[in-house]
Amino acid sequence: MSQSQRDSIIHLVAGGVAGTTGAIVTCPLEVVKTRLQSSKSGFVCPPVPGESPVPRTTCRTVPPQRRRLWTTCHNGRPQVVALSGCTSVPGQSLSIVQCLRHIVRHEGPMALFKGLGPNLVGVAPSRAVYFCTYSQAKLFWNGLLPPDSPVVHVCSASCAGFAASTLTNPIWFVKTRLQLDVNGQSGDTAMQVVRRIYAQSGFLGFYKGITASYMGITETIVHFVIYEAIKAELMAHRSHVSDEKSSKDFLEFMMAGAISKTVASCIAYPHEVARTRLREEGNKYTGFWQSLGLVFKEEGVRGIYRGLTTQLVRQIPNTAIMMSTYEAVVYILTTRFNTEFYGKEEEQ
Numbered sequence: 001m002s003q004s005q006r007d008s009i010i011h012l013v014a015g016g017v018a019g020t021t022g023a024i025v026t027c028p029l030e031v032v033k034t035r036l037q038s039s040k041s042g043f044v045c046p047p048v049p050g051e052s053p054v055p056r057t058t059c060r061t062v063p064p065q066r067r068r069l070w071t072t073c074h075n076g077r078p079q080v081v082a083l084s085g086c087t088s089v090p091g092q093s094l095s096i097v098q099c100l101r102h103i104v105r106h107e108g109p110m111a112l113f114k115g116l117g118p119n120l121v122g123v124a125p126s127r128a129v130y131f132c133t134y135s136q137a138k139l140f141w142n143g144l145l146p147p148d149s150p151v152v153h154v155c156s157a158s159c160a161g162f163a164a165s166t167l168t169n170p171i172w173f174v175k176t177r178l179q180l181d182v183n184g185q186s187g188d189t190a191m192q193v194v195r196r197i198y199a200q201s202g203f204l205g206f207y208k209g210i211t212a213s214y215m216g217i218t219e220t221i222v223h224f225v226i227y228e229a230i231k232a233e234l235m236a237h238r239s240h241v242s243d244e245k246s247s248k249d250f251l252e253f254m255m256a257g258a259i260s261k262t263v264a265s266c267i268a269y270p271h272e273v274a275r276t277r278l279r280e281e282g283n284k285y286t287g288f289w290q291s292l293g294l295v296f297k298e299e300g301v302r303g304i305y306r307g308l309t310t311q312l313v314r315q316i317p318n319t320a321i322m323m324s325t326y327e328a329v330v331y332i333l334t335t336r337f338n339t340e341f342y343g344k345e346e347e348q
Helices: 003-025 027-037 096-107 109-113 116-144 150-179 191-200 203-207 210-215 218-237 247-268 269-279 287-302 308-347
Strands: none
Touching: 003 027, 003 116, 003 308, 027 096, 027 109, 027 116, 027 150, 027 308, 096 109, 096 150, 096 308, 109 247, 116 150, 150 191, 150 203, 150 210, 150 218, 191 203, 191 269, 210 218, 210 269, 218 247, 247 269, 247 308
């Protein structure tokens, strides 16, 4: 086995382990984020046409056209919503903690992990393909362009994002459909969702929203360009140069990953809203630009950034865990092979 093949396997394993770890820890926030991005989240109480906002919603202040939404009333305040699932003032979004409690209260704790199965099935190959492609593309572009320059990072991240999105889009499509099953209305398993989508739209049905995924490559480009820049700056300012990694080094990797992903998420976030809308049931949203335009027309700027706060709260620990785990696994495997396998090979 050649050196490049061993490096590919190391990056493949490291990417898979890193992605899986991050996905498990942050799955509840992923569910909340996806529902907030959807047009049918149940987390926002839509205003009734012609109804002025009220500072305190009670059974007496709720107008006739809205009273049918409430099922019970306790001490003059409505407690449970029958249709919209909202327990807040009309037009007001729930906080992240309120969203998590809402899901647990109405669907049970396990609902926080809806879509985890497809997520675990997809995150390992997705991150493995991404990091492996990024590593190999970086070697390729370093041979054609100025080594380790920003343009090399941009081209490498683009290749990695395109490959990962193309190969794993069907898995993310199924995951999104499961997470959008509010209150378990459909009750479908992952395989039932797969069969229904295939029966309705064929194989191409699993690639609905792929255009938005490709547009999301801009996020990965910005992420890795900033990450590599911060990492290079940290390396340049070290007081000593050593092959040994300390806990401080991995803490720096975590901070670099968190900062770079936060900036990238803010810049490219609207593509996620469009992607989620395209993956919903129905034919209201038909294309990337059409979806963004429709969301902006109906909900304004806040609509195309719905769920951004949850995304940032989720991405910071997710990316920090993922990048530090990735660097740690690469370091451990490389050190092991260099001291044992490579050493034995040189002795022969």
